[in-house]
Amino acid sequence: MTGTSKFSGVSRRNFLVGAAAGVTAAAMPTWGRLANAAGKNHLNVGLIGFSVVNTLDPQKAGLNSDFWALSAMFNGLMRILPDGSVEPDLAESVSQENDTTYVFALRKGVKFHNGEELTAEDVKFTLDRVLSEETASPNRAKFQAIEQVEARDKYTVVLRLSVPSVPVITHLHNGVTGSQIISKKAFEDMGAEAFSKAPVGTGPFKIKEWRPSERLEMVAHTDYFRAGEPKVASCDILLIAEETSGGTAMLAGDIDVASTIPFADAPQLEADPNITISRMAGANWRYCALNLTKAPFDDANFRRAVSMAFNREAVVKAAIFGEGTPMQGAIPSYLKTAYATYERPVCQFNPERARAEMAKGKYGEGTEAVVLTWGSGWWKRWTEIFVANVNQVLNTKFSVEVTDANVAFQRYKAMEIDAENTGWIGRMELDEYIGDCFRTDASRNFYKYSNTKVDELIDAGRSEFNPVKRGELYRMAEDLIVEDCPVIFAFNNNAHNMWRKGVEGFVPTPGQHLGSQLGPVSVPS
Amino acid sequence: MTDTPARNDDVALRIRGLNAGFRMSDGYLPIIEDVNLEVRKGEVLGIIGESGSGKTVTGMSILHLLPENAETKWEKFDFLNRDVTGMDEEAFRALRGNHMAVVFQDPTGAFNPAKKVGWHFHQVFERTAVKSPDHAQRAKDWRNAAINLMRDVGIAHGENVLGQYPHQLSGGMLQRALIALVLAFEPDLILADEPTTNLDNIVERQILDLFRDLQKRLDSAFIFITHDMTIAATLCDRIAVMYAGRIVELGATREIFDDPKHPYTQGLLATALALEVKSGERLQEIPGELPHPGDLPPGCVFAPRCPHVFGRCEVERPPLFDLPGREVRCLLYEDDDVSGR
């Protein structure tokens, strides 16, 4: 941020009339708009498409946006790299005493924002807090395998598990996990409520002011354990609810870094020499969940027919402007070890086979079903295309019902639906795509899918430490799931990140984790 | 002052061939036609007519105060021996107030409701300041001047009235105050447009007495517009009777009352006076109704109601015939015309 705000970069656009549009970058004073910005070493980060960060207390937080913001102020014991591999972060090393006992040696001299040093007590306190029923952490289920957390000495923490579990280790990273390490002393001094507004972590930034639904103002944590980070003196995270506004804000130079951009605007923004866009397969999957307990989706033939009647390419092209890939299962391509590279016929658009498959089942043409959806334009659009597409091929009478996200999710949880378009984003752990969603009685298996073979494969995968073998196990489970077709797998959309010219050090992740990536980011002075 | 006309004649106002009407959404609506009037200083001319007869339009035409959609045409308009026909509006504005002023029918409506009575006096005295150095001096001490004037028109506690808003005063009181405002101008011509119609009987009488009294004291020319024959009889020197936008008869008050020529005047007097003299018999009627100005009969406008109507009346618009001391717009008197037409 240079202290001038420019509205350049769009002048080539052909839709604007008049020579005025050709005027290049008129320098304008910021008018004190982003007050911290003027001439200082300041970073503005746009959190686009979200209007709420509900809490800054990692153990209470539940929303993706909560974590994307608060992760700038915290660290986990582990961290995850853009390629999906996990490495120690606050921990210096992890070792295994036996199948179910893990020993974490903590980094020494790590300082919390309040100046206190990080000790094993803080880690134990944090993890006990996630596990405590009283805390009611939405992420508690992730750590249920932990039986005991022990602070062996000042810098050693021991986790004892009930079963061997790879996911538990991954979930200790600074993402949508709830395991970010907090300062025990600060928490006890401040009390839960004050802490949730001004948390004390070890992260590169510390909170200055939180203006809910508007922005988080943070300043550099000068004692941050990674030398030389953060690179800027201060950083604001701005909540930009309207996706379109995110694009205009970037074009106008109001933000330096952003996660997500409107799919439609990607080429436009990409063409701007002042903006860098990164594009990668995102850590997400989109699908249509089906109610397996009632007609018509209690019939596997019918489900498969629908899946084969569904032209995923069209949805990718029209709903998200080509910014994604059709999916043949739940695992996104970013998880390379498990990603299926071969074709699965059930997930291939093939009208004839679809009709033939339908003919084998209980339900035929004219079958009615309501697909529930919610949310923003492109989300509704893909529902629309999906329904129109299936109706056209199978001559069914599917229809769309729209409600708001809250009601939609409530009805989804209670399975008061025929079908609902849904999906998960920002998940970094393989098990979250298969185990959490398809194991019998798993936390997100609302459609009550159950297949003992799948369960066995999942259990094996959870305790397999070899990444390649582990990927194999999950892919095999996925093969079985796809055949049963409990949901209609749809697509995986690209994860975009963008930053302005001169911004350096931002490492985009498939999960679009914003906060955890801000430490090394610098802005031109 | 440049706009003071020379006073070398006692004819204050002379109008010839006044026509006026309104542009409406559906075309032009003529209201008055061929009005000729003359008022001398110190004289009271009454204009009598029923509603819609055009008497108010006549009055407002003289002051150039008709609404914007009005059109007027003059053959001749002399004011204080100066030809003001076609005078530009700004110059004419300078005449208003200081030389010609109006007392309106509804005194409540004539005051700016947002301003106190005193403000009105102040502004009026300021306006008169251009007349002479004396007036300018008086404008400085407008408060006392206003109180004095109000005393003249029968308002005992003028100082209180100055501090009040128009709506706080009764109609009678406001009418007195309005008259005081008009008197402050010492105008050469005062037009009173049904100034008592909205007042209760007793107050009406008081205001009429006030007019009578003023008229004796001032040498201004008066035009008194009314629909009430009785009032006209007691107040006016001469009377112009209007019907459907035309003056149908004009002459000295006494003569008109003693010997009305025009059938309409005759009918009007008969019906109006019948009530007063209380014969107890059936009242005399003028049959029929007033014509709508947009829908006038082709001939004499009174023909459809006239008991003496004959053939030509229904096709010919009669001109104003000059009779000795009288002007009458009726074909019955064609032969009596002395003008030699």
Add this chain to the structure above:
Amino acid sequence: MAESTFSPKRLAREILRNRSATAGVAIIGFMALAMIFGPSFLPYDPNGMDFMAILEVPSWTHPFGTDAVGRDVLARVLYGARISMLVTIIGVSLGGAAGTLIGMTSGFVGRWVDPVVMRFVDLLMAFPIFVLALFLMLVLGFGIQPVIFAIALVYVPNFARLARNTTLAVKEEPYVQAARLMGQSNLRIMLREILPNIAAPMFVQLTVGFAFGIVIEAGLSFLGLGVQPPDPSLGVVMADGKDYFLAHPWVITLTGLTLMVIILGLNLLGDGLRDILDPRLRKRSMA
């Protein structure tokens, strides 16, 4: 003389004589024709997706271009305008009818009913209009029927207040007293004597109500609360266009322009009708 009685023929003549009413009728008439017959002249189904023709720039084949799924925007706009108009007209009319009934009863009955009803009307009128509509949508759920209901409810207080005030004025008219002296029942007086005489301002309010009602519909649908896909309404099409407005601004701008023209027509018509039907204004023009 104030003209206060209208036959349809006379009304038509008056409208033709009034510039803004004529313009309004012309615009609304044109839009109505376009809405009713337009879609059948266009070779496109408003919901027909064509993935070969995504987001095409306006051209002769697609005058308003195409949207993200290759649907012809003009077809969607015309069809959507039909839905928008229908939703608005039904909603505002329902609200108008209910409001008129409530207001008229309140004003006519008086006593304790009037202050109670009016306090509630005051309350509803103290809420920002769009906020109230938004809330009702959340309560009622999304979709066409809820929008109609929300628009109706939002308009009830407007009409109730107007009806009540005009009723209070008309109630004191001698002819209403005369009707009472004739022994007419209250209901009969309301329906026969009062209603016809407050109908003109209510009618004017109705046209003006349509104009803002369609904005409410579009706004709600724009926020994703109103009419839902696949049915297009003007708001739905605009909300769609909003998603790609940077790169493909014609969808939102042209749809909005159409909406504006419709509102303009309604406003002009409302203006004209006010001139024609409001006896107060008419008398003045005679003065």
Add this chain to the structure above:
Amino acid sequence: MGFIWYLIIRLGGALVTIAIGAVFVFILMQLIPGDPAIAALGENATDENVAAFRRMHGLDQPLPVQFWIWLSGIAQGDFGKSITLAQGYPVWDLMVQRLPNTLFIAVYALVIAVVISFFAGSIAALRQGRMSDTAATSASILGISMPDFWLSYVLILVFSLGLGVLPAFGFTSPLESFSGALVNGALPAFAIAAPMAGVFARILRAALLETKRKDYVTAARSFGFRDTFVYMHYIFRNALIPFVTVIGVQVRYLVGGTVIIERIFGIAGLGSMMVDGAFGRDYAVVQACMLAFLVFVLGVNLIVDIICAFLDPRRTH
């Protein structure tokens, strides 16, 4: 004095309306289906999470109890705490952050609308029937016919992306930088102001034309006062009364407009907070916002009434 009494009674009436409004809003909120726990806890939440959350925030209490707690809190100036927008954050603090922005935009829009309409309305009335009247009148009706949310996008297209003279997004609190707020608020304020300016201009024109026909104007002209004097002291002065009254009526459209506009321009105001709160089922936040809107509308109407009372002595004396 009479006027003080008038104020007290008006304020009392407003308080009653607000109290009924509070009940109304509370009931309305409860009628909305959905669950704040889902909004707060996200997709990972388990049933026991949800139960704990409901318990923690008193959502398991019977409605009358909840209402009573909320109402008695308000009586002590405590508007409760946010649950899904900013868990544990006092609603009052949120309001304090947001209110200046919304007020600023509303007043900004109002000022723009009044200034534009003042000129457009006056010109139209003074030159009735001429070209400038036609132009001003047409512009007004065009303005009225423009939906504000659409206008926002058109303005962004032209002024931000096209000409690059005004920012499309972001807003500075007027408390931080007034000039910044003026520049950043220009487009949103104008988007809200344009339709209102049209309404105001038409009202002003009609009021001026009506006042022009009043007897007292004829009387003033009969006194030979200059046209400008008559216009200022008689015509304009008295036409202000209906003009100001209409501003009071329009406030509910104005404030409603901020709901969408704040989202489009990314203004952290009450309107956007209320929408977020409504979608998040953050009862206390939404209720407080609704009450704030209620107070705002009633307050402006009260001010309008007071101004009218001063403009029109018939109302006070």
Add this chain to the structure above:
Amino acid sequence: MSLAADARIAGADEPLMRIDDLTIRFKLGGGLSGIMSDGPKHLDAVDRVSLDIRKGEVLGLVGESGSGKTTIGKAILRLYDAHQGSIFFRGTDITKLRGSALKALRRDLQMIFQDPASSLNPRQTVRTVLATPLLLHRVCRHDEVDRKVDEILTQVGLSPIFRNRYPHELSGGQLQRVAIGRALTLSPDLIVADEAVSKLDVSVRSQILNLFRDIQEELGTTIVFITHDLHVARYLCHRIGVMYFGKLLELGPTNEIYENPRHPYTEALLGTLKPTAKDDANAPIAEAGEAYNPTGTTVGCRYYARCPYRVDHCQTAHPPLENISEEHKVACYEWQRIGQR
């Protein structure tokens, strides 16, 4: 023959209607004015008035605006509720009647309003206006309605071609005829005519007055004629009641009132009738003092402030209505001094 001369008519001893100690109270503005004023929150528009209306007579109620004459008229017809007192009609107190009894009463009592333009529903044809009461009260069968309507129209001097006209197509005089016709449809015993000719033009007024007289003579209908026009009152009424700010000040046969007024207010009112010669300086007919403030707290005679005869005693209480002769009643302590000038 003068009607007024025939003051005592058949059945005069037995009043058709007896108003007893009637008070009509209005709440004063709930809104601003009520809050702003320090005075009482109500106004007695009619204050303890007692009055007999005799069968077959024309009773005139005269007074200025605000005197309560219209209020009494409407109270008789149950358009206002009595705050206190009773109204006996043929022996029954009608102030408490409701429902069907009230509806039955409507047949016997009718009203004619001041403004003919607003007394007819602008959306109804003349036929509808006249047929509605006929059908509602089953005066005639459906197939007889047109004949009956034509009969009524003829009775009030209108041609049957008016049957299908709307009010705006009729002139003021014609409208008033229709209104009179409507009042007659149910052959009422009593008609209240409220300023029924004051909005009419002079030339039309006599037509309507004649119509009233014809109807009265033909049908013998009792009429309460409310007017501020003293000429009209004298012409039409057998007896006159003079009202002032809610009080009945004087009541007596028309001749008696006009020739021998015994209340100072009546005297002043009648004083306004005397035709004044143009040059005749008149003694003031009433003091210009402030009128009685009906919302104020003044006790004593309401005419006190303006009364030239006032004595201290008048301030104690408003004088009661006393019989000064068999037919003549006055509410004045000093009545003996009046009329002696």
